[in-house]
Amino acid sequence: MEAFLYTAEELYDLIFMDSADFLLLDVRNNEEFEKFNVEGPYLKETLNLPYFEFVEFEEESIKKVPKGRKIRIVCAKEGSAKYVGDILTGAGFDDVGYLAGGIGTWADLLKPVLIEKNDRFDLYQFVRPGKASLSYGLVCGKEFFVCDPARTSEFYLDFAKDHHLELTKIFETHLQADYISGNRGIANAVKADIVAHEDDFSMAVFDYTTVKDGDVISCSNDGVLVKAIHTPGHTPGSMSYLIDDKFLIAGDAVFIKSIGRPDLGGKVDEWSGFLFETIRKVILKMDDNLSVLPGHYMDWSEMTPEGQFIASLGVIIKNNSEIYNCDNLGEFTDFIKANMRKQPDVYAEIRKINAGLIEPSEDEQKTMDIGKNECAAST
Amino acid sequence: MGDEIKTVKSLDLTGLACPMPIVKVSKAIREVNQGEVLEALTSDSGALADFPAWARTSGNEILKTEAEGENTRFFIKKN
Numbered sequence: 341m342e343a344f345l346y347t348a349e350e351l352y353d354l355i356f357m358d359s360a361d362f363l364l365l366d367v368r369n370n371e372e373f374e375k376f377n378v379e380g381p382y383l384k385e386t387l388n389l390p391y392f393e394f395v396e397f398e399e400e401s402i403k404k405v406p407k408g409r410k411i412r413i414v415c416a417k418e419g420s421a422k423y424v425g426d427i428l429t430g431a432g433f434d435d436v437g438y439l440a441g442g443i444g445t446w447a448d449l450l451k452p453v454l455i456e457k458n459d460r461f462d463l464y465q466f467v468r469p470g471k472a473s474l475s476y477g478l479v480c481g482k483e484f485f486v487c488d489p490a491r492t493s494e495f496y497l498d499f500a501k502d503h504h505l506e507l508t509k510i511f512e513t514h515l516q517a518d519y520i521s522g523n524r525g526i527a528n529a530v531k532a533d534i535v536a537h538e539d540d541f542s543m544a545v546f547d548y549t550t551v552k553d554g555d556v557i558s559c560s561n562d563g564v565l566v567k568a569i570h571t572p573g574h575t576p577g578s579m580s581y582l583i584d585d586k587f588l589i590a591g592d593a594v595f596i597k598s599i600g601r602p603d604l605g606g607k608v609d610e611w612s613g614f615l616f617e618t619i620r621k622v623i624l625k626m627d628d629n630l631s632v633l634p635g636h637y638m639d640w641s642e643m644t645p646e647g648q649f650i651a652s653l654g655v656i657i658k659n660n661s662e663i664y665n666c667d668n669l670g671e672f673t674d675f676i677k678a679n680m681r682k683q684p685d686v687y688a689e690i691r692k693i694n695a696g697l698i699e700p701s702e703d704e705q706k707t708m709d710i711g712k713n714e715c716a717a718s719t
Numbered sequence: 720m721g722d723e724i725k726t727v728k729s730l731d732l733t734g735l736a737c738p739m740p741i742v743k744v745s746k747a748i749r750e751v752n753q754g755e756v757l758e759a760l761t762s763d764s765g766a767l768a769d770f771p772a773w774a775r776t777s778g779n780e781i782l783k784t785e786a787e788g789e790n791t792r793f794f795i796k797k798n
Contacts, residue, residue, distance in 0.1 A: 369772035392741045392773040416765050420738040 343425025346412060346437035348449040352469060354412065355380025356451075356647055362410035367391040367424050368443065376711045378414060378446055380469060381640035391420035394427055402431045410435045417442040446470050447710045450495045452477070453647050455633065456587065461564040463587060465633060465648060466490070471519055472637050472712050474649055476589050479505060481560035486526065487511040487581060487589050488635060491709050493525025500530070509533045509557070511566070512548075513591025513635060514575040515540035517604050517687040518713040520705055521694045537570065540577030545696040551579060571622055573615025574600030574715070582630070588653065591635045594623060596642040596651045598716040599663050600635075603680050604687065612673040619664060628654030636713050663717075679717040687714075724782055724794050728757040733790055737765050741773050748779060748797050756782060756796045766791055 354360050355378070364386040366373050373388040387405065394401045405411065411433060415421035421438035428436045439445065447470035456463040464477040468490055476487040477499065484505035486496050500507040507530050510523045514537070523534045524546055534548040535557070541548055551557075553570035567582040571593040578600070581589040592600030599619075602611035630653045637649045644650065657664045666672045686708050692698045693705065700708070730747055732740040740761045751757055761770075767784075770793050774781045783794040 369768050371768055371772065390769075390772060390776070391738050392745070392769065392776055395738065395741055395745045395773070396777045415737070417737055419736050423738045423742075 341429055341434050343429050343436040343438050345440045347440050348445040352451050355383040362412055365411055365413045367415045367420050391424050394424050413438045414443055448492050478559055480563040482506055483508055483560045485509045485559050488513055489522035491520040491522050493522035496526055497529055507532050509535055511581055512536040514578040516694055517691050518715050520690055520709045537577035537579050540575050543695050571618045573602045573618045587633055588630045589633045592715050594632050595634045595716055597638045600715055601717045604683055612676045616669050616672045626653055632656055636715050638716055683714055724756055726758045727751055727755045730759040732759055733762040737763055740766055751797050753797050756794055758794050760790055760792045762790045
């Protein structure tokens with residue numbers, strides 16, 4: 341028996357949908373492992389044992405891997421996982437897989453999860469477990485709208501092709517700092533419109549259609565309506581998009597746990613004020629029954645048994661009472677400042693990429709785009 | 720030059736992907752004497768982090784790391 345290839349999709353199924361007992365063996369060096377590693381709700385055990393330990397101390401290293409369990413190996417590219425996999429199968433392990441394409445394929449994986457299907461439209465959440473990010477797809481007739489696409493634009497283009505859809509609009513809730521947007525990759529391939537607020541995108545060097553509070557966009561002629569709502573705070577140009585008066589794609593304005601941090605632009609006092617106003621004047625006045633679809637999740641407890649990240653606005657307001665009950669701007673700003681972590685250095689560069697100001701190589705972008713987001717205030 | 724490092728062996732590992740650069744270096748360092756230095760040139764982007772981590776694991780010492788265009792040259796002393 342030899343070690344076999346497995347895909348990032350199969351890894352998702354193992355750690356998101358199944359309570360299968362397996363050991364994830366990460367053979368990258370400790371430093372890379374600490375920076376970013378595979379996480380998931382049903383992942384019981386991860387062992388970080390670098391491949392060069394197998395090179396130097398083969399027998400001792402084999403002894404550190406528990407026998408009788410499924411082993412799924414991850415490395416940077418693929419070769420080292422195969423190397424270790426072959427050593428283990430040679431030593432009598434019989435269910436050993438190595439990840440095709442390495443950790444990067446996991447970092448980029450997008451998994452479509454159906455949120456709503458009715459006779460008028462389908463709404464998808466595209467879960468990116470490597471980033472804890474969520475993008476969205478709205479299908480009405482033959483038309484396909486995408487919101488907050490990840491860097492891997494081919495995924496959305498393939499989805500459109502596979503479902504025989506025309507991808508016509510790309511909505512941005514805001515100028516992202518934590519991941520590279522796939523908006524231009526899509527727009528260049530299929531001539532779709534990028535829709536975004538100018539308070540975030542005024543410095544962008546590519547064409548986009550400006551959107552403002554109160555705009556209503558129809559998906560398909562006379563189809564389902566998308567209502568644009570200005571919800572500044574995380575950024576000045578943050579938009580939320582209300583689908584069919586029921587589903588609120590909230591970007592980084594409202595999360596199921598916590599709220600989008602208003603300090604990433606370096607103007608924490610001013611942007612905290614925007615956020616405070618947005619909460620008091622917009623969010624708290626919305627219908628509690630709206631289903632919120634956030635731009636990120638904080639942890640697995642937010643996931644429904646169907647694998648969705650969705651919650652009613654009323655439940656969110658109740659569960660984050662220290663944020664939503666605060667009616668004093670000074671106290672609110674103090675609370676925000678007390679709950680901030682340092683933002684990753686790479687965020688400044690990612691903002692520039694997302695505005696089209698710089699364009700590093702594919703490989704560099706892939707590396708910059710790896711890692712979990714840091715967009716929420718920690719509460 | 721006082722700071723020039725005298726090496727007993729030179730490995731060209733360019734074009735090799737992980738794990739082969741480490742596998743080859745590990746084998747080569749077993750063949751030199753304690754205190755001797757070997758140099759290895761690699762094009763593998765993972766090597767910058769993996770070589771020092773491997774050296775710590777195997778008890779050897781990276782004396783110097785030089786960038787040569789896209790490649791990296793390591794000077795490794797056997798301890």
